[in-house]
Amino acid sequence: LPDGVNISKEARSAISRAASVFVLYATSCANNFAMKGKRKTLNAGDVLSAMEEMEFQRFVAPLKESLEVYRREQKGKKEARKDKDKKTDSEEQDKSREEENDDDDERMEEEEQNEEEEVDN
Secondary structure, three states, X not given: OOOOOOOOHHHHHHXXXXXXXXXXXXHHXXXXXXXXXXXXXXXXXXXXXXXXXXXXXXXXXXXHHHHHHHHHHHHHHHHHHHHHHHHHHHHHHHHHHHXXXXXXXXXXXXXXXXXXXXXXX
16 A cells, blocks of 8 residues: 555455455355366366456466466475485484494494403403
8 A cells, every 4th residue: 555545444344355255256266167177176277267257367467477486485495395304314324324333333342352351361
């Protein structure tokens, strides 16, 4: 909204109700497309088709752009999570190797002590 614009409580309520009705209508139209496709789950394509059917074509392009941005963000997050998991796995393997090496060192020291004791006897 431009600076200096105030909205009354009644106007806010009316806008909220109108938005709710719009979302319900768009969902219903999108659901029809999903049912035609013999699916129970709505997808982005259903919503875009519903927008066209409801004669809101001018929103389709911005919605597609937003969807692409969202998908790129999700892909980036997924890749970051994979990288983090790989790093964690690598660190755990390194730690495990260190522990094995420490165990091997301890065994060797014990064996050397046992050998020294046997030689002394």
